[in-house]
Amino acid sequence: MYIMKLHNVTRAFGGLRAVDEVSIEFSSGGITGLIGPNGAGKTTLFNLISGLLKLDCGEIYFDNIRVDGLTPWEIAKLGIGRLFQDVRVFKKLSVLDNVLLAKLQHPGESPLSVLFSTRRVTNAEKENLGEAHKWVKFVGLSGKENSPAESLSFGQQKLLAIARLLAGGYKLLLLDEPSAGVNPAMIKSLLELMKKIADAGRTIIFIEHNMTVVLEIANWVFFLNEGRVISFGRPDDVLGNDEVRKAYLGV
Amino acid sequence: MIFIYGILALSMNLLAGYTGLLSLCQAAFYGIGAYSTTLLMIKVGINFFPALVCGIFITSFISLFIAYPSLRLRGDYFILAAIGFQLIVFSILYNCVWLTRGPYGIPGIPRPSAFGFQFDSLPRYFLLGGFIFFLVLLFTRAILRSPFGRALKAIREDELTAGVMGKNVPALKIWAFVIGAGIASVSGALYAGYVTYIDPTSFTLDESIFIIAIVLVGGSGNLKGPIVGTFFMLILPEALRFLGLPVTIAPNVRQMIYGLLLILLMRYRPQGIAGEYRFE
Numbered sequence: 001m002y003i004m005k006l007h008n009v010t011r012a013f014g015g016l017r018a019v020d021e022v023s024i025e026f027s028s029g030g031i032t033g034l035i036g037p038n039g040a041g042k043t044t045l046f047n048l049i050s051g052l053l054k055l056d057c058g059e060i061y062f063d064n065i066r067v068d069g070l071t072p073w074e075i076a077k078l079g080i081g082r083l084f085q086d087v088r089v090f091k092k093l094s095v096l097d098n099v100l101l102a103k104l105q106h107p108g109e110s111p112l113s114v115l116f117s118t119r120r121v122t123n124a125e126k127e128n129l130g131e132a133h134k135w136v137k138f139v140g141l142s143g144k145e146n147s148p149a150e151s152l153s154f155g156q157q158k159l160l161a162i163a164r165l166l167a168g169g170y171k172l173l174l175l176d177e178p179s180a181g182v183n184p185a186m187i188k189s190l191l192e193l194m195k196k197i198a199d200a201g202r203t204i205i206f207i208e209h210n211m212t213v214v215l216e217i218a219n220w221v222f223f224l225n226e227g228r229v230i231s232f233g234r235p236d237d238v239l240g241n242d243e244v245r246k247a248y249l250g251v
Numbered sequence: 252m253i254f255i256y257g258i259l260a261l262s263m264n265l266l267a268g269y270t271g272l273l274s275l276c277q278a279a280f281y282g283i284g285a286y287s288t289t290l291l292m293i294k295v296g297i298n299f300f301p302a303l304v305c306g307i308f309i310t311s312f313i314s315l316f317i318a319y320p321s322l323r324l325r326g327d328y329f330i331l332a333a334i335g336f337q338l339i340v341f342s343i344l345y346n347c348v349w350l351t352r353g354p355y356g357i358p359g360i361p362r363p364s365a366f367g368f369q370f371d372s373l374p375r376y377f378l379l380g381g382f383i384f385f386l387v388l389l390f391t392r393a394i395l396r397s398p399f400g401r402a403l404k405a406i407r408e409d410e411l412t413a414g415v416m417g418k419n420v421p422a423l424k425i426w427a428f429v430i431g432a433g434i435a436s437v438s439g440a441l442y443a444g445y446v447t448y449i450d451p452t453s454f455t456l457d458e459s460i461f462i463i464a465i466v467l468v469g470g471s472g473n474l475k476g477p478i479v480g481t482f483f484m485l486i487l488p489e490a491l492r493f494l495g496l497p498v499t500i501a502p503n504v505r506q507m508i509y510g511l512l513l514i515l516l517m518r519y520r521p522q523g524i525a526g527e528y529r530f531e
């Protein structure tokens with residue numbers, strides 16, 4: 001069972017082929033690691049999947065629906081969520097508002113419903129509020145609901161961004177370097193969190209530089225170098241691959 | 252007058268303060284509201300209140316023509332498109348003499364009346380203005396405190412992330428813009444009924460900039476800001492009049508004080524007197 005298929009996905013910036021004829025099939029469920037040196041094209045690949053960049057050529061299927069060419073919000077509504085490398089919480093908004101915003105298809109986000117089907121909006125918002133509190137608690141940010149997001153530490157902002165993803169109910173989560181810039185103690189709870197999410201049946205694809213982390217939680221690993229997939233398989237196998245060791249670890 | 256600008260400030264706050272759209276054509280919608288209400292009253296002969304409501308729809312509809320193409324592009328294009336639209340509207344009001352009488356303006360606009368009650372004296376008009384301002388305030392409050400308002404704030408903070416979180420960014424911006432235009436047209440109607448004479452010079456780019464200045468001074472992103480800004484920007488000239496400056500230099504002194512005030516605010520309180528959001 002595949003949740004997402006990439007076929008010949010290519011994107012160049014000027015003469016630089018940041019992502020070069022990448023074909024990958026991601027299985028449904030579990031945790032997949034995407035590794036590779038800096039500038040390998042990992043973030044670009046995520047941007048292509050979430051619709052922030054246009055493909056030069058190739059196709060992307062999610063749940064057998066072709067998603068390349070759709071807008072970011074259409075792709076999100078199909079069930080692909082994204083954690084950015086630089087987190088990008090809404091800094092001036094409260095923790096709770098950040099999570100409340102995650103709800104997809106909220107009737108209250110149409111001004112016509114706000115004015116003319118007040119009851120429906122109120123009910124949806126009530127439900128949304130319950131969900132939001134639940135996820136804030138789930139990631140361990142209880143008590144911070146009303147603080148502005150900018151008052152949180154970087155690690156806490158990551159947790160908030162994850163709570164936001166969970167509240168969105170996405171089937172597939174793209175996490176760009178979730179452990180980067182987070183202190184070791186928090187990395188541990190972050191990994192626990194990721195395992196919990198995967199156990200709950202959601203699919204995670206994450207970009208990671210820390211090999212210990214990859215070995216600990218990834219079920220599968222893709223190795224990307226200069227825009228191309230060099231190796232794919234179980235974490236031990238990929239990290240044992242000669243080509244990978246040469247390109248990445250310099251051994 | 253204070254309520255007329257208060258309503259304009261509320262419309263600007265919805266755009267600049269909540270959505271992060273620095274719209275330089277609010278005066279155009281103010282003008283379209285004034286002219287459509289006036290023409291409906293004079294040429295079609297309907298009462299002020301239904302004319303005002305029709306004016307809201309006409310203005311909102313017209314605003315779609317600028318919102319739809321320009322808000323799907325990136326930020327800078329929108330600012331230019333808004334300035335362009337402002338200039339075009341002025342030029343149409345000025346040159347379509349058959350409809351608007353151009354530079355001669357339209358005199359003799361009837362005062363509003365309802366159920367045989369004439370809003371013809373100053374206190375009565377003040378009451379009407381206050382009442383309509385209050386309705387608009389309640390309306391914007393309901394809109395902005397809703398999930399829709401929250402989504403607008405998210406767009407103001409970070410458009411890209413809002414999109415990735417499933418918010419249809421262009422559609423939300425277009426909604427905000429069209430609602431903002433509708434609100435500005437209410438001011439236009441009130442203005443026409445108040446001065447009973449309108450001409451295109453009240454609806455220029457300068458006026459649009461003044462509306463932005465109100466929101467910048469008062470602060471935006473909440474509902475207090477625009478109200479404080481309106482008081483400040485409209486009461487200040489009255490207060491200066493009491494200084495008894497000679498007529499010839501008074502306007503210049505006023506301009507200087509406005510300028511100084513804006514600079515001081517930018518330096519010491521960039522979010523405005525009562526605002527929660529600063530432009531970056």
Ligand SMILES: Nc1ncnc2c1ncn2[C@@H]1O[C@H](COP(=O)(O)OP(=O)(O)O)[C@@H](O)[C@H]1O
Binds near residue numbers: 018037038042045
């Ligand atoms: N928007 C962009 N414009 C131009 N070049 C870019 C852009 N985004 C990424 N690149 C280039 O594409 C390559 C891949 O970048 P990226 O996907 O961020 O790498 P990674 O996330 O694997 O470190 C880099 O050489 C980077 O400089």
Ligand SMILES: [Mg+2]
Binds near residue numbers: 042043044085
């Ligand atoms: Mg990267």
